Amino acid sequence: MDYFNYSGGVLHAEQVNLEDIAKQHGTPAYVYSRATLERHWKAFDQALAARPHLICYAVKANSNLAVLNVLARLGSGFDIVSVGELERVLLAGGQADKVVFSGVGKQPQEIRRALEVGIRCFNVESEPELRRINQIAGELGVLAPISLRVNPDVDAKTHPYISTGLKENKFGLDVETALTVYRQAADLPHVQVVGIDCHIGSQLTRTEPFVDALRRMLDLVGSLNAEGIHLQHLDLGGGLGIRYRDENPPLPEDYAREMLAELQDLDYEILLEPGRAIAGNAGVLLTRVEYLKPTADKYFAVVDTAMNDLIRPALYDAWMDIVPVRPRDVAPATWDIVGPVCETGDFLGKSRALALETGDLLAIRSAGAYGYVMSSNYNTRPRPPEIMVDGDRAYLVNPRESLDALLARETLLPD
Numbered sequence: 151m152d153y154f155n156y157s158g159g160v161l162h163a164e165q166v167n168l169e170d171i172a173k174q175h176g177t178p179a180y181v182y183s184r185a186t187l188e189r190h191w192k193a194f195d196q197a198l199a200a201r202p203h204l205i206c207y208a209v210k211a212n213s214n215l216a217v218l219n220v221l222a223r224l225g226s227g228f229d230i231v232s233v234g235e236l237e238r239v240l241l242a243g244g245q246a247d248k249v250v251f252s253g254v255g256k257q258p259q260e261i262r263r264a265l266e267v268g269i270r271c272f273n274v275e276s277e278p279e280l281r282r283i284n285q286i287a288g289e290l291g292v293l294a295p296i297s298l299r300v301n302p303d304v305d306a307k308t309h310p311y312i313s314t315g316l317k318e319n320k321f322g323l324d325v326e327t328a329l330t331v332y333r334q335a336a337d338l339p340h341v342q343v344v345g346i347d348c349h350i351g352s353q354l355t356r357t358e359p360f361v362d363a364l365r366r367m368l369d370l371v372g373s374l375n376a377e378g379i380h381l382q383h384l385d386l387g388g389g390l391g392i393r394y395r396d397e398n399p400p401l402p403e404d405y406a407r408e409m410l411a412e413l414q415d416l417d418y419e420i421l422l423e424p425g426r427a428i429a430g431n432a433g434v435l436l437t438r439v440e441y442l443k444p445t446a447d448k449y450f451a452v453v454d455t456a457m458n459d460l461i462r463p464a465l466y467d468a469w470m471d472i473v474p475v476r477p478r479d480v481a482p483a484t485w486d487i488v489g490p491v492c493e494t495g496d497f498l499g500k501s502r503a504l505a506l507e508t509g510d511l512l513a514i515r516s517a518g519a520y521g522y523v524m525s526s527n528y529n530t531r532p533r534p535p536e537i538m539v540d541g542d543r544a545y546l547v548n549p550r551e552s553l554d555a556l557l558a559r560e561t562l563l564p565d
């Protein structure tokens with residue numbers, strides 16, 4: 151559930167009229183709802199309330215400092231994949247000792263910084279990475295807490311680009327290799343084995359793949375115990391899907407119930423890394439219709455946002471709901487909603503039933519996750535602003551990029 155609703159015939163974010171936001175900040179613009187972010191985070195936190203746990207929000211989903219700060223104030227942990235994300239978490243008031251560091255390509259300076267600030271755990275994805283962490287921890291005279299990311303070879307039944315738990319994927323270690331690498335880790339002087347980790351993909355709409363993955367993890371945990379390698383936490387990753395159209399993903403409480411049933415009386419601390427399920431439906435992308443272009447074949451509505459602002463439709467053929475901010479009481483036509491970028495793949499939605507006029511304001515829903523963070527300057531388009539609504543107030547938390555600032559970074563060759 152989110153806090154984007156119609157009131158008086160106009161779509162609002164919490165108590166703020168989206169027409170007012172467009173008037174004040176222009177379009178395109180990302181608009182987030184604090185209450186929705188908090189509600190979603192708390193749903194995960196409460197689902198695991200009965201046992202030790204930490205919700206580590208996946209920063210990559212939406213890394214705006216205000217978003218991170220709202221979650222940090224709730225006591226959230228964070229899942230990061232770069233030193234840049236680590237600096238964001240720290241700036242936003244997040245605690246280093248609640249940060250887990252995932253990703254297959256951690257660089258030496260990233261590992262060093264993470265050790266200096268004292269993160270909670272490295273989710274190690276390969277044997278050479280383990281050795282690199284051990285070496286840097288030795289240089290710094292500290293002990294690096296690590297878990298191994300296991301690739302359980304389960305089919306997450308999601309888009310192939312966002313499926314990560316199959317053995318053909320670059321992520322993690324298969325179960326047998328993980329056992330060998332755990333043994334090596336246990337012998338290394340500067341790492342401390344504290345957990346196990348798994349993330350099988352994103353936008354999962356059923357619990358079975360999660361349960362399969364957990365069973366495989368628990369088998370491995372059993373083997374480790376038999377060898378005297380004892381863990382403190384299980385990190386089950388992120389991946390819980392959201393409703394973009396008609397999906398019916400499990401709620402956090404249903405997901406948690408099934409996972410806890412598998413765990414029975416095992417008393418490991420549970421870490422989760424949800425991203426989309428917290429931020430996705432907490433944001434919309436506001437855009438205005440620039441031109442209506444009905445052709446013999448198709449009706450095109452050209453809007454002022456594009457694939458550079460929101461790449462999910464172009465990249466994954468993702469369906470995202472597009473709604474009028476002020477619906478018209480006339481019969482709809484069928485429109486392709488397209489952007490100004492010079493690519494046929496630059497569409498936001500196809501064959502949408504909408505009653506449109508030039509100048510109309512539209513909201514692309516579920517754009518709070520993997521929206522702004524994946525934006526680019528393609529076609530020299532400055533990035534849109536980000537606005538956070540909190541009750542009856544709207545805060546500009548990242549201004550629109552200016553063309554001048556964009557161009558000022560570049561230089562010419564000398565004469």
Ligand code: LLP
Nearest residue numbers: 208252349352353388389423424425426520
């Ligand atoms: N943990 C790890 C290690 C991950 O790689 C990811 C996402 C997450 C947690 C969070 O997953 P979530 O709960 O958000 O599903 N750009 C794509 C999604 C890529 C997801 C990458 N990894 C999209 O727009 O659909």
